[in-house]
Amino acid sequence: MLVIGAGVQGLTSGIVLAEAGVPVRIRTAERPRDTTSAVAGAMWGPAMLRPADRVLRWVTRSYAEFTALCRDSASGVHLAPGRMAARFDLGDVVPPEAHLLDDLRKCTPDELPEGFVSGYHATVPLIDMPKYLDHLVDRFRAAGGELVVSPVPTLGEAVAEARVVVNCTGVGARELVGDPAVHPVRGQHVVVANPGVQEYFIELTTDSEFTGYMPHGDRVVLGGVAVEHDWNLVPSRTVSEGILRRCAEVEPKLDGAEVRDEIVGLRPGREQVRLEVEHFEGSRIVHDYGHAGCGVALSWGCAFEVADLVGA
Ligand SMILES: Cc1cc2nc3c(=O)[nH]c(=O)nc-3n(C[C@H](O)[C@H](O)[C@H](O)COP(=O)(O)OP(=O)(O)OC[C@H]3O[C@@H](n4cnc5c(N)ncnc54)[C@H](O)[C@@H]3O)c2cc1C
Structure with missing residues (x-):
């Protein structure tokens, strides 16, 4: 069997298939750490x-896998407390998968940074992606x-190699499949030396600029931006400065990190995931x-469904 792509979707699918005894070859345009x-x-x-x-099923299945992976420190996955907060009232209704989080509770007003009016505190799996890949x-x-x-230049070449092909090409599917529905949503992160941050923070918003940081041992990954239809892979100094400023406003320890x-x-933005x-x-x-900003969170659930679809 041929899997195209060695991002989180291709690798996770490859693992589920290979561990079920299927001979699997992954072909990728980039090394995993460059995806x-x-x-x-x-x-x-x-x-x-x-x-x-289906997304609820995939994210629920993945939660079980990630919480199990936390027990192995070599996996790059750990459980961390933190806040998900918004500059508007989030109300009392939470997405169904949030009920998986045992310690989910509303933030008290004094737990919210300036400018934020609502938020939840919860322990979630954080994944240190280079290590995890x-x-x-x-x-x-x-x-x-x-x-x-x-x-893989064409799907024709792929099916000439294997009678079953799993296509996990992310935004590359736009060209390989000719699917105009998949498009880039550009993100940029600034990685800093960890000045002692243990908790994550993520702003819930649909804006293209937001605030978020995730600690992974001796480094913290700071964000964020989400710019639709932007293919530019070169980091922007101005964007980084905005990220550093917003994160330091929420967590003063990050100032000057x-x-x-x-x-x-x-x-890989898309109106809906294609599986x-x-x-x-x-x-x-x-x-x-087409997993947009959730491809990691959905990865195990999708991989098990891929295996079901190929009958592995
Ligand atoms: C800044 C940022 C923050 C994010 N934060 C989170 C988060 O906190 N949680 C979360 O769940 N998700 C997050 N995401 C989203 C997540 O990264 C993606 O949804 C996920 O990585 C998509 O995985 P993928 O394997 O489908 O694609 P990719 O990682 O893009 O991998 C695609 C693979 O296909 C290969 N490929 C493409 N075309 C071809 C071809 N023709 N031939 C051979 N190989 C090909 C590529 O080389 C690559 O190996 C974030 C993304 C960004 C950018």
Whole structure:
């Protein structure tokens, strides 16, 4: 079986298939650490995507896997307390998957930074993506999988190689599949040396600029921006300055933190996630792309559904 893509979707699907005994080859245009997945913050959190019923199933399944992975420090996954807050009233109704979080509670007014009016406190899995992707590659290879850096120019070439193909190309699906519905939503992070931050913070908003930070041991990943239809992969100094300023306003310890890196990734935006079988030139292609800003949080649930669809 051929999986195209070695971001979080391709690697997780590859693992589930390989661990079920299927011989799997992954072909990828980029090394895992050079993908969008490597840029993600990343947190498991509520996923407001469509199709809502399937997304709820995927995010719930993934939560179980991530909480189990927390027990292995080499995985790059750990549980962290923190706040999800908004500059408007979030009300009392939370997304159904938030009920998985045992310690979910409303923030008291004095727990909210200036300018924020509403928020929730909860412990969630945080995923240190570069480390986590290395862990996934090791686990995939340990299960007998083969990973090669080798771009796939056409779906025709893919189905000539394997009768079952899993397409996990993220925003690359726009070109490979010719799907105009998938488009880039540009994100940028600033990675700083950790000045002692233990808790995460994420602003809930639909604005293109927001505030968020996630600690991973000796570094903190700061965000954020979400710019639709922007393909630019070069970090912008102005955007980084805005991120640093907003994060320091919420967490003063971050003021003047040593900048280690500025990184950009293109979220695969789509009106809804595409996870379905296409019959193509006598072969089957399972498309699994378009996870927007939630591809990590949905990854295990999607991978198990990919395996179900191919009958593994
Ligand atoms: C700044 C930022 C913050 C984020 N934060 C979070 C978060 O906190 N939580 C969360 O759940 N999600 C988050 N996301 C979203 C998440 O990163 C994506 O949804 C996820 O990485 C998509 O994974 P993927 O494997 O589908 O795509 P990608 O990681 O983009 O991988 C695509 C793969 O396909 C390969 N490919 C593409 N075309 C071809 C081809 N023709 N031939 C061969 N290979 C090809 C690429 O080389 C790559 O290996 C964030 C994203 C960004 C940018």
